[in-house]
Amino acid sequence: MQSAPGCLIDAELAGFLESPVMIIVGTGLGGVPEIGRGLGALVEAGGAALHLVVSAWQWPRTVSQARESGTIAITFARPTDYVTYQVKGQVEWIGPLTPALHARAARYAAEIAEVLAGLGMSPELTAPWRSKRDLVALRIRPQQAFVQTPGPRAGHALAERTG
Amino acid sequence: MTSLSFLDACFEGVVPSILCTLAADGTPNVSYLSHVARLGDAQVALSNQFFSKTSANLRGNPRAALLIVDPRNGTQHRLDILYRGSVQGGPAFDRMAADLRATSVQLGMADVMRLRAIDIFDVLDVRQVQSDREAAPPGPPSGQSLARALAVTEALMRATALGGMVDAVLDALASAFGHEATLLLLHEPARGCLVALGSRGYGTSGIGAEVPLGEGLIGLAAQDRRPVRVGDASRLRRYGAAILAGSEQEARTRSVALPRVPDAMSQIAVPMEAQGRLQGVLFLESKRRMAFDAEDGLVLSLVARQLGLAIALAEAEAGDATPLAPSGQAEVARGRSAQVVHHAQDDSVFIDHQYLVKGVPGRLLMWMLDAHSASGRIDFTNREIRADAGMRLPELKDNLETRLLLLQRRLEDKRAPLRLHRPARGRIRLEVTARLDIVSDRNPS
Structure with missing residues (x-):
């Protein structure tokens, strides 16, 4: 079913994606999948695009596969209660961070470290998941969003855009 | 390729693992999963519970990416894995089913999470994900395990009477492992429960406290007859913590409250067996995160078996003893x-x-x-x-x-x-x- 542009990521979901949640990234090329982590996300006004920050130094294959294949899956999971959403989409552009994205990444890194510390995982322990070297921004056009919170609704499509 | 056996800490289920698969059209699917087990040095097993998309993807393309994390230092390892099939029984399945039950019990979700099958994967490659801060390498096992086992069994060996054995093991465990509290429970087959016989490190002795078979970590270890371990209890519901130990409570419920370390982060329960029978459970708690590793589980299993045999021997010897002496007569107690x-x-x-x-x-x-x-x-x-x-x-x-x-x-x-x-x-x-x-x-x- 076709949704009106901007409906895939509504304000509520956007708020969640931009909050201190764990961000994991899936890509694939030639039938070989890769995993990476994101260091913050920003949803464009209206929800038509999602900007994701990734360390190209720590996750080189994630960035190269995203560039070549153009498809990406990103799962956002809140560590305190396991509320989880997966967004799948097309990578439209990869490039340097804008000042706004730099600020976003810095704030995200600080906030998620604090959330995890609150759960008993010290910032030293979780630091290896947050490299800030060679950060790049991926502009993604979301096409599907799924609820992935563990439980009976896991895997249900939240919304889908076929256009 | 890094040997999987060096990565045992990553399979503790403390930091969730990540799995990525690809659909037929190449669309990736990335998700967290709680249970990954190492099968020998070249295979892993994943618990197959909710991941229908993952299962569908693997039937089309068996290649998957797995990211596991060492909970001691945050080091990440990337595994390239190849799906080989699913099994619904066997030792690996039983082990994962038991782990899952342990998790369910701790989360207060007993019976919710039933394991249907486990997915078996060949490990094609393992590599460490680079990070800015090079975490200290996990390093080889400390080598203290056998020394600890020896210290405890030596103390046990020197004890003669049953009460002395129980005390010796409890004391020796405390000094060998440096954890906060220990509980020794006996199996009471007639009533399907375990009864505390001795403890160290709690405010009260808890002697006489009961745990039904299958309930909590202690009951699970007894029911499944395998060690059950928790390394990071921070997110677990502290059920039972509110129960106050007191005479009034005891009289009302005809039971003794199970002693607890209220802010325990690590717990391990190990069954005590002899001659094929369950005799009880050894239970250790610590406020430290990841206080007990897989090797401690092995060491404690050895200790528990030794203790089980010693108890069985004490029972048998006591039965052989000759009655003697004229029976004493009570002096009539006066006063109260x-x-x-x-x-x-x-x-x-x-x-x-x-x-x-x-x-x-x-x-x-x-x-x-x-x-x-x-x-x-x-x-x-x-x-x-x-x-x-x-x-x-x-x-x-x-x-x-x-x-x-x-x-x-x-x-x-x-x-x-x-x-x-x-x-x-x-x-x-x-x-x-x-x-x-x-x-x-x-x-x-």
């Missing part, structure tokens, strides 16, 4: 009186309205008190208790010594006006320091 109330329904015994014990130890105490009030006897032998058909307790055959010890310690805990002493092997002396007023609702036999 105490009321002993026995409820036949569960053999619970109360002294001056305070709950003492129930079940077999309750029955044992009443048997001795009956003889005491009839003829003033204070000396008994292990053998005559076993032989007395009136006890109607077939399970006592192999368990009498441990039940006597439980009764003896519980009487001490409650500072009761009657105590048990063990003047010699196979002999029991009752010390009564008050005039007893005994009331029982059982049918006269």
Whole structure:
């Protein structure tokens, strides 16, 4: 079913994606999948695009596969209660961070470290998941969003855009 | 390729692992998963619970990416894995099913998460994900495990009487592992539960506290007869923590509260077995995260088996002991009186309205008190208790010594006006320091 542009990521979901949640990234090329982590996300006004920050130094294959294949899956999971959403989409552009994205990444890194510390995982322990070297921004056009919170609704499509 | 056996800490389930698969059209799917197990040095197993998209993807393209994290330093490892098939039974399945049950119980979701199948993967490659701060490499095992096992079993070996063995193991465990608290529980087959026989590190002894088989970490270890371990309990519901240990509570519920370390981060429960029978559970708690690793589980299993054998031996030896000596007669206690109330329904015994014990130890105490009030006897032998058909307790055959010890310690805990002493092997002396007023609702036999 076709949704009106901007409906895939509504304000509520956007708020969640931009909050201190764990961000994991899936890509694939030639039938070989890769995993990476994101260091913050920003949803464009209206929800038509999602900007994701990734360390190209720590996750080189994630960035190269995203560039070549153009498809990406990103799962956002809140560590305190396991509320989880997966967004799948097309990578439209990869490039340097804008000042706004730099600020976003810095704030995200600080906030998620604090959330995890609150759960008993010290910032030293979780630091290896947050490299800030060679950060790049991926502009993604979301096409599907799924609820992935563990439980009976896991895997249900939240919304889908076929256009 | 890094050997998988060096990555054991990553399979503890503390930091969630990440799995990525690809659909037929190349669309990736990335998700967290809680349970990854190492099968030998070249395979891993994933619990297949909710991941229908993942399953569908793997049927089309068996290649998957797996990211696991060392919970000690945050180091990430990337595994390239190849799906080989799913199994619904076998040792690996049983182990993962037990782990999952342990998690479910801790989260208060018992019976919610049933394992249907596990997915088996070949590991094609393992590589460490680079990070800005090079975490100290996990390093080889400390090599202290065998020394710890030896220290505990040595202490056990030097002890003679059953009570001494229990104390020796509890003390030796505390100094070998440096954890906060230990509980030793006995299996009570007739009532399908475990009963605490001794402890260290809690505010109260907890002797007499019961855990039903299958409940919590302790009950699970007993039911599945395998060690169950938690390394990061911060997110777990602290069920039971609010229960107050107190005489009033004990009397009302006819039970003793299980002692707990309220802010424990790590727990391990290990079954104690001998001659193919479950004898009890050793339970250790620590406030430190990841206090017990897989190797500690092995070491504690060895210790628990040694203790199980020692207890079995003590039971057998006590049965061989020769009764001797003229039976002592009680001096009539003067001064204060105490009321002993026995409820036949569960053999619970109360002294001056305070709950003492129930079940077999309750029955044992009443048997001795009956003889005491009839003829003033204070000396008994292990053998005559076993032989007395009136006890109607077939399970006592192999368990009498441990039940006597439980009764003896519980009487001490409650500072009761009657105590048990063990003047010699196979002999029991009752010390009564008050005039007893005994009331029982059982049918006269």
